[in-house]
Amino acid sequence: MGCFRWIIDQTLRGLAIIYPYLNHHPIYLIPYIIVTFIICWILGKVIQPELQNLVGSGVPQIEAVMLDINQLPWWSILWRKFIGGLLAICPGLFLGREGPCIEMGAMVGQGLSTKVFHLNKEDQRLLLSCGVAAGLSAAFSAPIAGTLFLLEEITFQFKAKTAVTALASAIVADLVTIIFFGTKPCLYLPMKDLLPTSAYFPLIGVGIILGLFAYLYQYVILTLPSLYGHLKFIPRHYHSIVPLLLVIPIGLWQPIILGGSHDLINHLVKGDFAQLATAGSMSLLSLAMVMLIIRFIFSMVSYGSSVPGGIFMPILVLGALFGVIFAILLIQWHLLPAANYINVVIICMTAYFGAIEKAPFTAVTLLTEMVGSVEQIFPMLLVTFIAYVVNDWLGGRPIYSALRQQIYGK
Known part of the structure; x- marks a missing residue:
């Protein structure tokens, strides 16, 4: 997720250079538009096989898994969400990185629970939940919010086992992002004066x-x-x-x-x-x-x-x-x-x-x-x-x- 976040950040900074250049050299708009059609074609090919499970943030699809009304093939969703998310967000579409991070985190949890640890259904859901919290934590360097999001928006209940385990995964995810991005909050806006x-x-x-x-x-x-x-x-x-x-x-x-x-x-x-x-x-x-x-x-x-x-x-x-x-x-x-x-x-x-x-x-x-x-x-x-x-x-x-x-x- 740290790589996903880094690629998006760097690409959007690149757009701040590309578009002023296109303004001064409009002839290059033609190849840029051609590249845009190519991106659309590749993106369509990537998401078509799992379209319903890949569109949007992925959170509704995860909720459906928790309610036993959906199944997600973890590896197919994981790599398609990574590539598809980059192809959609990097050209500048008004989309957030956190949705793909949440679904990818959930798929990592699901993959570990089924392919590595061979857990029962209850514990599979627990690791999937941990992946949700870790994904949001990695996207925003916000481990507590990642855990609360899981409890408030996915499970709709507070269970100590889920909360503590998810918090642990969110902390580890945040630790990895600190290695990538440092300890400064991802949107550091200090408030110097209190509201009267x-x-x-x-x-x-x-x-x-x-x-x-x-x-x-x-x-x-x-x-x-x-x-x-x-x-x-x-x-x-x-x-x-x-x-x-x-x-x-x-x-x-x-x-x-x-x-x-x-x-x-x-x-x-x-x-x-x-x-x-x-x-x-x-x-x-x-x-x-x-x-x-x-x-x-x-x-x-x-x-x-x-x-x-x-x-x-x-x-x-x-x-x-x-x-x-x-x-x-x-x-x-x-x-x-x-x-x-x-x-x-x-x-x-x-x-x-x-x-x-x-x-x-x-x-x-x-x-x-x-x-x-x-x-x-x-x-x-x-x-x-x-x-x-x-x-x-x-x-x-x-x-x-x-x-x-x-x-x-x-």
Whole structure:
């Protein structure tokens, strides 16, 4: 999983060089488009034999295995998810690395349990569960969040044996990623100033709005299969050609917004962008809104195109853009000190993710581990809880369970 993460990071950095070059030398767009068609063809060939088990993050498929309504051939899924995930994410599609890491981790656990240790069915599920926790831990260097995700989104129950064993596997996975990437949190965003209590009241409104948009996200993502179903002239395993071609003009405009994307979040909270945002720049507000609309629409286009890829990072990026918009407005209206700009961005990332995933414990823990700070736990909890309740009140469901029911009917 460390290699998977490293290849994606390096490739997306390469796109930040390739697209400006293409802007200045448009003649090379022709061979680039030809390469794009080749990528689509290879990707289609890789995923076609196990299409239903490879599309998306893989979490709904794993849930189905735990419920005895699906079986996954571990080796075929493992190598196809690795190659297919790279072919989908590296060209810049708005997909996260964590979904493939989770499914690949689960397949490693399943392979060890059946081919090496020859365990009974209960212990096979235990090792598969450990692989889930280890996969998420490797993707984000977040072992506690990896374990909580397993309990909150996969097993829906807390058993000491599962929790402790999964935590051990997540710790080992994180140790390996430390060797690859060092000890710095994967999205290190230190918060230097605490939110004043006067800012808590407007954050209640922020939580309500995020809850509404969380429901919208769930609604749209669950309608994607019917929308792509209209492309009857393109076989389903080649639907990736749609986002692969559409991502090119986006990359020519702003390559920083391609991919998952950690780099975009860092761009939003550091350097010149953050300085203008803390000054309440209204032109920057317009840019953030445009980015939000593009990221929302193209995240759906990418995820719905029958390719391997997760939704964690795309959701977090949307949350960060919501945070930028709300922070600029609150600063402009003198409801938030400019020094707390980064606080609001992180809080919105947490709340939007927690509401969509219906996993508030995972959300708060994940962001805490990713950004390397525990300074703002209470406002993170407050806004996440409000967004969660609003989405729940509107009829929102745990997104992976809803996707599983869509695929398997139960």
